[in-house]
Amino acid sequence: MASEKALNAPPGECRQCWLHAYDSRAQHKHLAPREDCPACVSHMGGKCPTSMIVPGKRKGWW
Ligand SMILES: [Zn+2]
Numbered sequence: 001m002a003s004e005k006a007l008n009a010p011p012g013e014c015r016q017c018w019l020h021a022y023d024s025r026a027q028h029k030h031l032a033p034r035e036d037c038p039a040c041v042s043h044m045g046g047k048c049p050t051s052m053i054v055p056g057k058r059k060g061w062w
């Protein structure tokens with residue numbers, strides 16, 4: 001079961017990438033060892049669709 005943190009990406013973060021990062025074990029358990037996660041690969045390099053980014057103001061990290 002994904003933790004509450006995993007399911008609640010903060011503003012400015014990609015929901016999918018956040019979930020896969022914080023609930024990695026569960027999100028990737030269907031993959032073979034060392035198999036790439038298609039969802040993660042498709043977002044790799046900052047290619048997250050805008051529709052998956054949590055709206056709201058990013059807390060100024062930079
Ligand atoms: Zn993934």
Ligand SMILES: [Zn+2]
Nearest residue numbers: 014017043048
């Ligand atoms: Zn993403």
